[in-house]
Amino acid sequence: MPKSDISELSIEKMFEAGAHYGYSKTRRHPSVSPFIFTTKNKTDIVDLEKSQKMLVDACDFMKELGAKNKVVLFVGTKPEAREAVMAAAQATGMPYVIERWIGGTLSNFTEIKKRIAELENYKIENEKGELEKYTKKERLMLSKKMEKLSKYYSGMIGMKKIPDAVLIIDARKEHIAATEARKSKVPVVALANTDSNIKGITHSIIANDASRLSIALFTKALADAYKVGIMSVPAKS
16 A cells, blocks of 8 residues: 655644644643653644654555445544534545434444434435325424434434444544444544543544644545545456
8 A cells, every 4th residue: 555645744734734732731641742842831732743654654544444445434523623524524425423422333333223224214204205194293203303313323324334443533532432443443543632542542643633724634634545545446347
């Protein structure tokens, strides 16, 4: 698998996006100490040269996943991440979670799959006009139930099994997703700031996970790498 194009992941672009800004030194998790360049005005500054290497490694992994047509679940529930995560997932045709991580999404997927199927069936019935068989009161109750299911599961419609990998934005906030993935032996790619525990994360990228610009930069780079992997597969004759 060829290495990612460094020119597309330049340190200058990372710097412009504010990717080097960590949190205060008092919030630093020991596991990220090797990736701190310096501390300025009590704020940790990330070593972007190391971030770049980590991103290249993560992108190479995403390429491999794309080349094998593997399923990657994109996760980013903080307000700053939702738009970028949904855009990246839709660009790659992958499932996503941008509202709230539902406990058991991976560890109890059998139950989650039922809820996804229920939502899928409702949408199909609605499109075919088959909801007319219910009374007005029943349709109202069903609509409210489906609205709630849609909020949390619409991004996972079409996901029939546990994903082959999980991509998360903010390893600290999405620690439940990361823990479930680890226990389910699902590899994790994570954008993690200086307050995150990166032990057990398969491919971590230490950088600013609070800035929309930084999040968008890394999320797009990872999604683009996946698409490069897809395009590397010879077309079937």
